[in-house]
Structure formats: C-alpha cells, structure tokens
Amino acid sequence: MDDRELVLRAKAGDARAFTTLVRRHERSLYATAYAITRSQWDAADAVQDALADAYASLKTLRDPDRFAAWISRIVINRCNGLLRRRGRVLPMDEPPEPQAFVWDGPEDGLDLMRAIQALSPDHREVIALRYFRDLKVADIAELLGCPAGTVKSRINRALAALEAALGRHSEQEVPR
Amino acid sequence: MNCSDVRDALEAYIADDLTDAEQAKLAAHLATCDECTAAYERTRTVVADLKGIADAFVPRERFVPRPEYAPRPAGGWGWRIAAVAASALALLAMSALTVPALARQLPLPLAREIDALEEENESLQQQVDELSVRLETVGGEEVAIVDSAPGDLSPEVNAAIQLLAMDFIRARYAGDLDALAAMGTERLKADIAAHPQDYLRPVGAEIVFAQMTEAAVTEDGTYLVFVRLSDSVEWTDSQYQENFEIEFIDGVYLVDFMGMDA
Numbered sequence: 123m124d125d126r127e128l129v130l131r132a133k134a135g136d137a138r139a140f141t142t143l144v145r146r147h148e149r150s151l152y153a154t155a156y157a158i159t160r161s162q163w164d165a166a167d168a169v170q171d172a173l174a175d176a177y178a179s180l181k182t183l184r185d186p187d188r189f190a191a192w193i194s195r196i197v198i199n200r201c202n203g204l205l206r207r208r209g210r211v212l213p214m215d216e217p218p219e220p221q222a223f224v225w226d227g228p229e230d231g232l233d234l235m236r237a238i239q240a241l242s243p244d245h246r247e248v249i250a251l252r253y254f255r256d257l258k259v260a261d262i263a264e265l266l267g268c269p270a271g272t273v274k275s276r277i278n279r280a281l282a283a284l285e286a287a288l289g290r291h292s293e294q295e296v297p298r
Numbered sequence: 299m300n301c302s303d304v305r306d307a308l309e310a311y312i313a314d315d316l317t318d319a320e321q322a323k324l325a326a327h328l329a330t331c332d333e334c335t336a337a338y339e340r341t342r343t344v345v346a347d348l349k350g351i352a353d354a355f356v357p358r359e360r361f362v363p364r365p366e367y368a369p370r371p372a373g374g375w376g377w378r379i380a381a382v383a384a385s386a387l388a389l390l391a392m393s394a395l396t397v398p399a400l401a402r403q404l405p406l407p408l409a410r411e412i413d414a415l416e417e418e419n420e421s422l423q424q425q426v427d428e429l430s431v432r433l434e435t436v437g438g439e440e441v442a443i444v445d446s447a448p449g450d451l452s453p454e455v456n457a458a459i460q461l462l463a464m465d466f467i468r469a470r471y472a473g474d475l476d477a478l479a480a481m482g483t484e485r486l487k488a489d490i491a492a493h494p495q496d497y498l499r500p501v502g503a504e505i506v507f508a509q510m511t512e513a514a515v516t517e518d519g520t521y522l523v524f525v526r527l528s529d530s531v532e533w534t535d536s537q538y539q540e541n542f543e544i545e546f547i548d549g550v551y552l553v554d555f556m557g558m559d560a
Contacts (some may be wrong), residue, residue, distance in 0.1 A: 166357055168357075170359065224358060231351040
C-alpha cells in the first residue's frame with residue numbers, strides 16, 4: 123500500500139494506517155533530525171513530537187501525495203524549535219557509541235553523519251531533506267520557503283564540503 | 299557547457315533531474331573532460347553514501363502518536379501505561395510529570411521489544427487494568443501522608459529531589475552499589491549492605507518508560523517522590539513504582555528509603 127492510500131485511511135480514522143506510515147518513515151525522519159539537531163536524544167524527541175503534531179493535524183494535509191514533504195516540514199520545525207531552546211542550554215555530550223538508536227549501516231557510515239553534523243545549519247538541512255528524505259529540489263524550496271536556485275547552490279556547497287571532509291576533494295581548482 | 303556549468307549541474311545529473319537535452323550535453327562534456335569526470339565520480343560516490351545511510355538509523359524508541367491525540371490508545375504500550383499511570387496518579391491528587399529527560403539519562407533506555415509486545419495486547423490490557431487498580435490501592439495508605447499539592451516546594455528543591463531519584467535509578471540499572479550507598483543515609487547504606495540484591499535490577503534490564511511525580515514533603519520534613527517505571531525484563535515485575543523517601547541532612551539530599559510497589 124502506498125503512502126497516499128495510507129494517508130487516506132489514516133485521515134478516515136484508521137490509526138493502524140498511521141502507524142504503518144510512521145514505521146515507513148521513522149528511520150529517515152530520525153536521520154534527518156539527528157543530522158540537524160546533532161543530538162541523538164533531541165532527534166528522538168523531535169521525531170516523536172513531530173509525529174504527534176502530524177497525527178493531530180493530519181486532516182489539514184490536503185494532498186495525500188505530499189505526505190513525505192509535509193511530515194518532513196513538521197520534523198524540521200520541531201528540530202528548529204529544539205535548537206532555539208538549546209541556544210540557552212549546554213547540550214549533552216554525545217557518547218562514543220550510539221544509545222538512542224541502533225546502527226544498521228556500513229561501518230564508516232557514522233563518519234559520514236559526523237561530517238554532515240559539522241556543516242552549517244542550512245547545509246545540514248538541505249542534505250538531510252535531499253538524501254535522507256529523498257525530496258525534490260522544488261519540494262525542498264517550497265518547504266524551506268526559499269528559491270530553488272538557493273537550494274541547489276546549498277546542496278552543491280554542502281556536497282563539496284562533505285567531499286572535502288571525507289578526503290575526496292579535488293586537488294585541482296575548477297576552471298571558471 | 300563549460301566546466302563551471304557542469305559542476306553546478308552534476309547533482310541534478312546524478313539525480314536524473316535534467317531534461318534529456320541537458321543530460322546529453324553534460325554527458326558529452328564528461329566524455330571529454332577528465333577533471334569534471336573525476337568530480338562527477340566524487341559527487342556520485344558521496345551521494346550514494348548519503349542515500350545509503352538514510353535508513354540505517356534505527357531508533358530504539360518506537361514512535362507512536364500520543365494518547366491525547368489518539369481516538370484510543372494505539373501502537374506502543376509505553377504510552378498506554380503512561381495514560382493509565384498518569385490518571386491513577388492524578389487520582390492521588392499529585393501532578394504527574396512525564397520525564398523524557400529521565401530516559402535519556404539512563405544507560406540503555408527505551409524499548410526494542412515493542413513489536414512482540416504489541417501482539418500481546420489482550421493480556422497486556424489486563425495487566426494495565428490491574429496496574430491501575432493496584433496503584434489506587436497502594437496509594438490509599440502510602441499517599442495519605444503526602445501533602446501533595448503541586449507547588450509546595452520551590453522548583454530548585456523539586457529538581458534536586460527528582461534528580462537524586464533519577465541518579466539513584468540510574469545507579470540501580472548500572473548495578474553500581476557504591477554509587478547507591480553514596481546517595482543514601484546511614485540507614486539506607488546499612489540496608490544496601492545487608493540486602494544488596496534488593497537494590498539491583500536484573501542484568502540486561504533496560505528502562506522502557508519512566509514517569510515521576512513532583513516531589514512533596516511530609517509534616518516531619520521527609521521528601522517524597524514516586525517514580526513509575528517499566529523495564530524490559532519480565533512481566534511479573536517489569537512495571538513497577540519506586541517510592542523514595544529523601545532526607546535533607548547537613549546540606550545534602552540523601553535517600554533514606556526506597557520501596558518498590560507493584
């Protein structure tokens with residue numbers, strides 16, 4: 123069953139359909155929140171709160187095909203809210219081993235996440251939305267309320283920064 | 299198309315977001331430019347790596363809609379317990395406070411077994427019902443001595459009491475008897491020495507859910523705080539309440555008694 127059908131069922135009151143949607147999206151939403159908040163526990167809080175928001179406001183989602191972008195927006199909002207509050211509180215140190223999640227990826231995958239987390243907030247956001255949430259540039263632009271060109275250039279700069287951080291940078295400048 | 303144009307469009311090329319004509323132009327450039335081809339390979343690799351970790355983070359907590367939003371409790375049982383425990387505690391005229399912060403301070407918080415547990419809904423519901431009844435019964439005597447109107451204590455005192463209880467629970471799950479003794483009065487120290495097993499949780503137990511009341515103080519100056527916990531071990535005692543009696547001695551809060559209720 124695709125997202126659209128599940129959203130329609132959930133809107134009709136089928137809590138099980140919503141749970142299925144949650145299970146389908148929770149990992150990439152968590153990865154997105156972890157990239158942005160840089161705290162594995164804040165990420166869990168942000169996703170839990172966002173899913174509660176989403177469940178409460180599901181009726182306001184007019185186009186069921188846009189669920190993926192819509193729920194991403196809600197998670198981003200929750201993350202930014204947490205980060206604003208974090209501005210006044212010292213974040214907890216991240217433990218060397220993950221505790222709030224189980225790692226189910228390649229051995230060096232967490233290095234990549236750390237490299238993402240070292241990017242600027244704007245760049246973390248677009249990388250997560252583009253590659254974890256698999257959204258189109260146009261959807262990201264709409265979601266962030268900025269021009270598509272801005273999203274594209276942020277993605278390009280973020281990718282270049284990641285390549286550099288991971289030691290894959292070019293030794294030659296791009297001829298202009 | 300020059301190199302700069304190509305670099306700007308590489309990401310879209312890799313994502314197959316270009317028009318056929320643009321795609322063809324870019325491919326033609328790559329065929330003749332080693333630098334851009336190398337850049338293409340680097341970007342393609344990092345994009346593939348990024349996509350490869352999107353689903354690699356498996357949250358330990360199973361996310362569920364909260365009961366206040368749900369037409370009926372659905373999904374994870376932790377929230378259902380929360381609803382029942384919260385209402386039972388509310389009956390005791392205490393303000394219940396869910397403590398996600400507690401879970402995050404515990405060594406290995408949050409559930410991994412919810413899927414299996416969800417299948418046991420029927421017996422679970424029965425246990426939840428019993429839990430609420432037990433809570434009320436337990437409350438009858440224990441809580442009568444509690445002057446429990448929220449706001450009795452200053453936020454600082456309340457936080458200090460709750461933090462001590464959290465630290466104590468964390469030490470229990472860590473199996474750290476020395477840490478437990480360091481947080482206790484002489485009476486508690488002696489009790490830990492005499493009955494160490496009473497203060498430890500089974501090896502491998504993890505907190506699934508935690509909830510605590512605001513601290514209250516009795517007429518004789520003993521601070522009380524009740525913590526509702528669920529852990530992952532076995533059903534018979536995996537949902538329980540710890541009642542703390544805490545004394546303020548020589549400027550330090552110390553646990554004087556900790557008792558487990560069903």
